[in-house]
Amino acid sequence: MEVPFFPTLFITCKTWALRQPFFPTLEDWLVNHPKIYEFSWNNGKTPASSHRFLTLTVLTYISFTFILSQVSRPTLARPVLKSITAVHNIFLLTLSFIMALGCLVSIFSEVPNFNTLVCFPRGKSPTGPLFFWAYIFYLSKIVEFVDTLLIILSNSMKRLSFLHVYHHSMVVIMCYMCLDSAQSSFAMVLVTNCVVHVVMYTYYLFCALGMRPKWKKMVTDFQLLQFWASFLIMAMLVFYHFTGAGCSGILSWCFNAFFIVSLLFLFSDFHAKSYSSSSNKVKGA
Template sequence: MEVPFFPTLFSSVRSLVVRQAFFPTLEEWLVNHPKIHGFSWNSGKTPGSSPRFLSLTVVSYISFTFFLSQVSRPSLARPLLRSISAIHNIFLATLSFIMALGCLVSIFSQVPNFRTLVCFPERTSPSGPLFFWGYIFYLSKIVEFMDTLLIILSNSMNRLSFLHVYHHSMVVIMSYVCVDSAQSSFSMVLVTNCAVHVVMYTYYLMCTLGVRPKWKKMVTDCQLLQFWASFLIMAMLVFYHFTGSGCSGILSWCFNAAFIVSLLFLFSDFHAKNYSPKLNPKYA
């Protein structure tokens, strides 16, 4: 059985993209480069791949965040803090764009059809271009811990919410689990997440440079749209899993499904409190 519409759409878009003159160049750099094409995730051997590393990283992040939020902190000069923030936002916006592009090119180059994109065959090995970009995505989530440090150093403690710390700590675990278990459809979630982060870090960069864009609400809207898209992707994964021979990483899918449900609830609550006309007169 096939999910209607999406397989035809994927096939049409894939055929159109691979015929473009620029595609072979992108494929050479983002798919066929030896470091990318030959990538293989080996738990405990690949840098940052051990459960101990993951545990220590997340516990350290939560501990340092709590500690630094409770003690008197060094005060950085505003120009220095602005420069660090600008570099951080430029780096993550650029990296997010590269990851999204690299994963998209890998999908069009390596994935033969929509069913395989959503449902990797059971016992799929986490190797090759798709999982290389998944690995970089996992490492990027550790780099994003810098978001929290910048909030603390700027003394903007009202921005250091439970949602912020929960999201940053749990998304690292989610990314690790996805790559380690070769979870099906992870590449699609990666592309949507990175696309949203390009928008988000561009917004943060403009704020850092003294420009206040009028599309702040759009950032949260994009995040909510991403979560709903993830639900659609996960629903199709379940459909293919039970109508075929099974999908890779179905157990990790259960963990990620619960995590995305919690994020949808928290971000929806944040959206309502900040943008509801009844609660925020600015949007009345």
């Protein structure tokens, strides 16, 4: 049994992509490279794959964030801080673009149909190109901890909200669980998240360079849209799970469902407080 419309859309997009003259080159670089094609996630053996590493990494991030936000901190010259921030944003927006492209090419190259994309069969092992890009995605979420350090060094403590710390710490756990359980549908979530992050880090880069784009609200709107898309993807996973032979990683899906619901609530609250108050100020001016 299939979800209507999406299988046809998937085949149409896949057929179009495979016909492009540049696709074989992208496939060679982003799918068939031996390091990518032969990737295998082995808990405790693959770098950064042990439960101990995950636990210590998240606890260290939360502890250091709390400590550094409470004590007196070294101050960097503003030009130096801006330069570091700009380099950090360039790195992450470039990496996000490569991850989105790599995962998308892997989907079109490796996944035969929409059903398989949403619902990996039970017993699926986390190997191959899709899981390579999931692994890079997981590591990138640890690199994103630098976002918090830059906020602290810039003394922009209003930006160091519960939402910020909660999001950065929990998303690492989510990515780890997706890899460790070979969770179904993660590839679509990865692509949508990376596309949003390209937009987000481009905005932050402009800010670091002294420009203030007028599309700040669009960044938050994109994030909210991403969460709603994740809901749709998770709903389709449940549909395929209970109308077929079952999907891989359904238990980690439960954790991710809770996490995304909580993020949607927190981001919606942030959106309402940030932009409703702004519009009220404009009306009262």
